[in-house]
Amino acid sequence: MLSQDQRPPQPKADGFFEGENMLRMVASAIVRLSQQSGPGDPVYDATVQNTYNQLVLLCLGKGHAPPGSVPEMVRWAAERSIGEWPWTLPEDFDGASAFLVDELTRTPTQQCWEWRIAARDVAAEQVENQLMLEAISECRAARAPASYTAFRKLLISKPVLTDAERVALGDDLDLELLHDVIKRCYDPVPASYVREGVYAVCARCGCLLVPIGRDRYVCELDRCRRDQHTRVGRRVEARRSGLYQLNRPLRMFITGPGLAETDLEAELSRRGVRVEMWPNFDAYDLRITLPRGRVWAVDVKDRANPALLGRSALPLRSDPLYDEGFLVAPQYRFDEREDYGRVYARHRTDAPGVPDLISDTELLARVDRELARSQRNTADRDTVGGAADA
Structure with missing residues (x-):
């Protein structure tokens, strides 16, 4: 038997190719493969091949059996949640329910697309x-x-x-x-x-x-x-x-959140609230004018991963002006993850003016409270005015 010093060195992945960086690389490779119309020459481009190679090194360095091929890496993405891969992620990323490939359609999930993007937005x-x-x-x-x-x-x-x-x-x-x-x-x-x-x-x-x-x-x-x-x-x-x-990407990041935006517009209009959509060429999504002239600015995001949402959050643009700004996500995201808002808050950027995150249901409830307060004030003024006339 060879002594420990005589054994050949075990393959070891560079520290960069771990955790979130490796997850982002795998997500990028899967999206790239989904956009390929057929086999190339070579079969896999350098990005995909390098990702697979680094994943193999990571697995071997941690004592895990690696996927045997690029197609098997994709099968892992459909069958293993991101929490089951041999990388280390923050606990609040809740990888147990997040997959990179949809098991039914065999296409990249929204989680996959979100991880693929290294940019803030x-x-x-x-x-x-x-x-x-x-x-x-x-x-x-x-x-x-x-x-x-x-x-x-x-x-x-x-x-x-x-x-x-x-x-x-x-x-x-x-x-x-x-x-x-x-x-x-x-x-x-x-x-x-x-x-x-x-x-x-x-x-x-x-x-x-x-x-x-x-x-x-x-x-x-x-x-x-x-x-x-x-x-x-x-x-x-x-x-x-x-x-x-x-x-x-347009279906996922424009149509999806856009449906939540137009649903909000319809609900607010039913309440008699004036709404302007995408003011000043999309400074934010909804400009809500409440009684007494107060204005709220609302930006709507429909993200699967609240941690990535928090990291990408930016202050709302100030033109046109508003009194209070909100970042809003559809209620179903909060229903799926009870800690959705808390995870966002923990990962939110430190930039001044980054808005709090609430659900669209909570936003409508706040609007209702504002309307009720305005009605009470109007009733009180009418009462006082009537008493003075008497």
């Missing part, structure tokens, strides 16, 4: 820097805020377009300015969404449903996946019309 890095900021720039130059608002509403309300609907957008005067940008937002739909010659659209969010097996559909958006029974809205025959859908 997921939507800005993936979408806004490329397409959204281009839209803002063009609308600013033309002094056309209505065009930007119409563009945002299009991405939220119509994530899927037939060829005829796509062509008809050219007749919309508000969208005419951004026709080229819109074309680049939508991609042709791959055949994987077709079942028996038909595409199915989610009745709740308007995105395409993924067919599973013979008779089941699932939606890719987290907000819809919570429903036990996915509802099919319209159906589109594949042979009759070409079909286009927003690219995946």
Whole structure:
């Protein structure tokens, strides 16, 4: 038997290739693989191959059996939660329920996309820097805020377009300015969404449903996946019309949160509250004018990981002015994770002015309290005025 000094050195991963850095690398590799239309030459690009190599080293250095190939690494991502991989993460990341690949659709999850981004703002890095900021720039130059608002509403309300609907957008005067940008937002739909010659659209969010097996559909958006029974809205025959859908980052980081934004707009309007959407070319998402002229600014985020949300949080822009600002997440995120708000607070950046996080349900409750207070004050003034007249 060899003595300890005579044994060959064991492979050891560099300290950088551990924990969050390694998780981010694996997430990036999985997203890159999902965007590949077919085998390349070499089969895997340098980013994917290097990630796999470093994962193998990490496993061997920690005494774990590594995945035997890149496809097996992807299988790990579908079958092992991020807490079961041989890396070390902060306890409050709650890796027990988070997977990088959806076991049903075999596509990257929202968690995977969020981890993939090293920048502070997921939507800005993936979408806004490329397409959204281009839209803002063009609308600013033309002094056309209505065009930007119409563009945002299009991405939220119509994530899927037939060829005829796509062509008809050219007749919309508000969208005419951004026709080229819109074309680049939508991609042709791959055949994987077709079942028996038909595409199915989610009745709740308007995105395409993924067919599973013979008779089941699932939606890719987290907000819809919570429903036990996915509802099919319209159906589109594949042979009759070409079909286009927003690219995946736009569906995830614009359409998803956008539905929460427009739901809030509808609820506030029902209460008689004046709401401006995406003021000053998206300074924030909702500008709410309350009785007595108080103004609240609201930014809506729909993130799977509250720790990453906290790290990416920034102060709201100050133009247009407001009295109080809020960061809002859909209530279902708090229902899924009881500690969602606390984890956000622990990881929130130290920059001054970063807003507190509340749910959309809590925001509406605060608005209701403001309205009730205003009504009481009005009633008290009427009472005093009536007594003075008497």
